[in-house]
Amino acid sequence: MYHAIKDELGEEVEYVWHDATSLEGFDAILLPGGFSYGDYLRTGAIARFSNVMKEVVKAAKAGKPVLGVCNGFQILLEVGLLPGAMRRNESLKFICKPVELRVENNETMYTNAYQHGETIQIPVAHGEGNYYCDDETLNRLKENKQIVFTYTNNPNGSLEDIAGIMNEQGNVLGMMPHPERAVDELLGGADGVKLFQSIVKQWRDSHVVKA
């Protein structure tokens, strides 16, 4: 994630430790994948109580972009910034491969550089990406166009092929696939770059006054 921003995007980026008490000065927060606390208990369940998460919630409420990828998505679900929960993959297997996603909503700060309905190749790497929410929540997600990415060929059994959702305000996005692993042809594809470019573009459009 760090290198995607630094080397591919050429933007400033810094790691923040989990017990940091401030996120002052950052324009966007990116929660990467991994296995925080070994996924003991449940994915993201323990990390959601780490110190820095209070600040992440604060940043999200203030409207800053907060992107959670994979374990980052699971943490956003546990902390309640996004609705729903993750179950184990239907196959019970850890899945690690490139998958095809459809951009369901390109009018977001994360997807404005994509076309609506465009299909892109992004890798997944998870054992628990089987998204679930109740019917009421699902209807709300659909009504507000909060479903941002779907799988064209569902790898994990997730509800309605959901691969990524955002909050109602549109500044918090969680997705299981890893866009940061698809930022250079050397990595097998660069379809993820536009996601990060979208965030930067949105920020410039709304913060930089044109001379």
Place this chain on the structure above:
Amino acid sequence: MYKVKVYVTLRESVLDPQGTAVVHSLHSLNYQAVSDVRIGKYMELTVEKSDRDVEEVVKELCEKILANTVIEDYRYEIEECVAQ
């Protein structure tokens, strides 16, 4: 102090892929009488006596962290015991 047993399982409405796999294997072993398996977690907590009501504390920590109530149900048993 108290010995607390906490059981966490996926809610009835949520498909349990592990349970489904086990049901299939039981059927293939000719245990057709088994119609459903739910796999969950079992946790044992030792809780010291405090000013707060133990049941209130257990309920709170189940809701807060031990179970994700979006997909999981929990139940608990509390047993008072004497420290050895």
